[in-house]
């Protein structure tokens with residue numbers, strides 16, 4: 001199927017095909033397309049895999065492999081509150097691992113999971129570009145630096 005063709009399809013499919021059309025000339029088009037999908041829908045629905053494979057002439061395994069390799073891509077919608085903790089080097093040196101342990105305890109879930117009350121999803125990120133102010137946490141899109149366990153609790157209560 002050619003990009004931009006008006007074949008109907010779900011809004012997701014239409015979006016994916018238009019994102020492909022916008023990035024088709026880019027080298028390594030798959031990653032920017034996946035970022036666009038996640039920015040628009042909040043996650044990368046597994047239903048996009050066959051569409052992208054078809055559009056980009058890749059195998060479904062190739063597309064799935066890229067989505068799985070990059071931890072930034074969610075495979076399901078986040079809960080009402082979305083917490084992302086940086087685990088890259090600079091934040092680790094500033095205490096990110098202790099913070100991650102605290103956050104897991106506080107939310108009663110692991111990285112990639114959702115709290116038992118279904119209210120908060122926890123994900124990890126490898127650098128927000130806020131390295132000088134680690135440990136860095138993002139709650140519902142808002143980045144905070146120098147986050148201690150106590151500060152995390154306060155930020156979460158406010159969210």
Ligand code: FES
Nearest residue numbers: 086091128130131
């Ligand atoms: S290393 Fe955490 S923001 Fe860059």
